[in-house]
Amino acid sequence: MKFGIDIGHNCPPDTGAQGIKSEDSLTLDLGNRVIAKLKNLGHEVISCLPAKADTVKESLEQRCSTANAANVDIFVSIHFNSFNSQANGAEIFAMSEPGKKIAYSVLEEIIKLGFLNRSVKNGKHLFVLKHTNMPAILIEACFIDSQKDINLYNPEAMANAIVKGLTS
Numbered sequence: 001m002k003f004g005i006d007i008g009h010n011c012p013p014d015t016g017a018q019g020i021k022s023e024d025s026l027t028l029d030l031g032n033r034v035i036a037k038l039k040n041l042g043h044e045v046i047s048c049l050p051a052k053a054d055t056v057k058e059s060l061e062q063r064c065s066t067a068n069a070a071n072v073d074i075f076v077s078i079h080f081n082s083f084n085s086q087a088n089g090a091e092i093f094a095m096s097e098p099g100k101k102i103a104y105s106v107l108e109e110i111i112k113l114g115f116l117n118r119s120v121k122n123g124k125h126l127f128v129l130k131h132t133n134m135p136a137i138l139i140e141a142c143f144i145d146s147q148k149d150i151n152l153y154n155p156e157a158m159a160n161a162i163v164k165g166l167t168s
Contacts, residue, residue: 003038003166004067006048006077006128007031014059017082019145026144026155031078033159041167046070048077057127064131074102074166075136077128081143088146089116090139093123098135106139106165113161114152115142 008027009016016023031049038045048066053059067075081087090110092103103120111117118140123129129136141158142149 001074001167002044002046002070002072004046004048004070004072004075004132004134005031005035005038006063006067006075008077008079011050011053011059011062014053014056017080017144019080019082019085019143020147020150021080021144023080023082023144026080026141026153027078029155030141030159030162033155034076034078034162037159037163038166041163043167046072048075060127061131063128067136068131068133072134075128075132075134076162076166077126077136077138078162079138079140081140082145083143085145085147088143088149089118090142091118091121092140093121093126093129093138094136095123095129096135099123099129099137102135102166103137105168106137106162109161109165109168110139110141110158113154113157115149 050062
């Protein structure tokens with residue numbers, strides 16, 4: 001299969017949330033682990049992280065354009081949540097039925113790590129899900145402002161869970 005992996009944010013002015021940890025640091029680490037693991041399994045992987053953008057919209061457009069031009073089979077955008085330091089857990093956004101099927105598979109694996117199941121949610125408001133031509137998901141791996149989630153979070157285990165969910 002051919003995967004488009006979007007390492008969320010990491011393209012100023014498109015920067016991620018701050019909490020106990022930095023979303024940009026976590027997405028970069030997790031995304032690179034997911035890419036390496038998918039490649040090790042023999043899958044083709046296209047990185048959808050732009051090198052440079054002048055606006056957040058341009059950053060998002062480039063991510064979608066890269067995935068669409070490469071005609072990837074599945075688009076995966078990797079993120080971390082931040083809210084009020086009390087919310088915790090993992091959730092995945094999708095729009096299409098094939099996207100939702102993939103989202104449930106990935107979320108099931110993440111939940112096995114001990115994270116609260118915040119469910120698969122409708123992502124019709126998310127730019128990268130609306131503007132990609134293939135089944136697409138946006139993963140919110142956990143909350144970076146939740147001590148409970150940060151204590152549970154292990155990047156290697158999370159990458160394994162995502163890859164297992166994507167490839168099972």
